[in-house]
Amino acid sequence: MQTKIEKIDTSSALAIKIIETQDESGLDFLSFREKLAYANISHPEKKREWATARMAIRDALDVLHVPYPGFFKDEHGKSQAMNGHGYISLSHTVGFAGAIYHRDIPVGIDMDLIREKILKIGFRFLDKSELGFLETDPLHYTMAWSAKESIFKCQGKRGVSFRENILLEPFDPKTGTIKGRVRGTDYTDHHYTVQVRVISDVVLTYTIW
Numbered sequence: 001m002q003t004k005i006e007k008i009d010t011s012s013a014l015a016i017k018i019i020e021t022q023d024e025s026g027l028d029f030l031s032f033r034e035k036l037a038y039a040n041i042s043h044p045e046k047k048r049e050w051a052t053a054r055m056a057i058r059d060a061l062d063v064l065h066v067p068y069p070g071f072f073k074d075e076h077g078k079s080q081a082m083n084g085h086g087y088i089s090l091s092h093t094v095g096f097a098g099a100i101y102h103r104d105i106p107v108g109i110d111m112d113l114i115r116e117k118i119l120k121i122g123f124r125f126l127d128k129s130e131l132g133f134l135e136t137d138p139l140h141y142t143m144a145w146s147a148k149e150s151i152f153k154c155q156g157k158r159g160v161s162f163r164e165n166i167l168l169e170p171f172d173p174k175t176g177t178i179k180g181r182v183r184g185t186d187y188t189d190h191h192y193t194v195q196v197r198v199i200s201d202v203v204l205t206y207t208i209w
């Protein structure tokens with residue numbers, strides 16, 4: 001399976017994998033609870049995405065020499081380590097799954113396919129100021145969407161609205177970083193720097209709290 005693993009620093013790493021047909025024997029590292037969760041996914045494509053994202057976490061952990069602890073979802077849907085150590089985030093999109101791990105600080109990752117139709121739903125997730133600086137360009141909109149997804153996953157709490165609570169500073173579609181903040185919630189005034197990559201027709205973003 002093709003994988004890109006990146007050690008960000010001594011405390012964090014990310015891995016991106018191309019989703020391929022699953023060899024189930026390659027999933028022995030999963031915890032008992034995760035094996036049950038996997039068995040309960042009925043849709044074959046969702047099953048592959050789910051499993052590949054867990055393999056990506058394992059690869060990111062391997063590069064930091066951290067044993068795979070197993071993960072469970074908290075009440076907000078965010079994955080937490082079963083041994084209480086470290087932070088992860090994961091994402092899957094058509095063809096790719098990815099994960100990021102940090103030993104000490106919350107993280108968020110997102111991957112999205114660049115699609116024309118995102119231009120039609122901008123009003124749902126963008127503030128007026130963001131609609132003002134974004135070009136009518138699917139790449140620019142997808143970068144904004146994905147940056148908000150990464151920030152959302154990093155903060156982890158349900159009920160945070162992309163349009164009302166996550167505000168991005170103006171950015172250029174060629175940029176490698178997007179700055180944003182969460183406002184109007186318990187996390188008001190927390191500022192994030194989101195890293196951005198474009199891999200063929202997919203936007204990858206990640207942020208470290």
Ligand SMILES: CC(C)(COP(=O)(O)OP(=O)(O)OC[C@H]1O[C@@H](n2cnc3c(N)ncnc32)[C@H](O)[C@@H]1OP(=O)(O)O)[C@@H](O)C(=O)NCCC(=O)NCCS
Nearest residue numbers: 050076077078079090091092124125153156157158161162
């Ligand atoms: C939950 C949400 C973050 C999932 O994102 P997505 O783009 O649909 O899917 P991705 O593949 O990128 O990410 C899925 C992963 O997000 C993670 N996730 C789910 N809820 C999460 C949360 N509250 N915090 C952090 N991570 C979360 C899970 O690990 C999930 O993967 P898994 O099911 O394999 O465990 C997304 O549904 C969302 O953004 N909800 C917020 C609601 C919102 O405001 N939407 C936009 C309004 S226009």
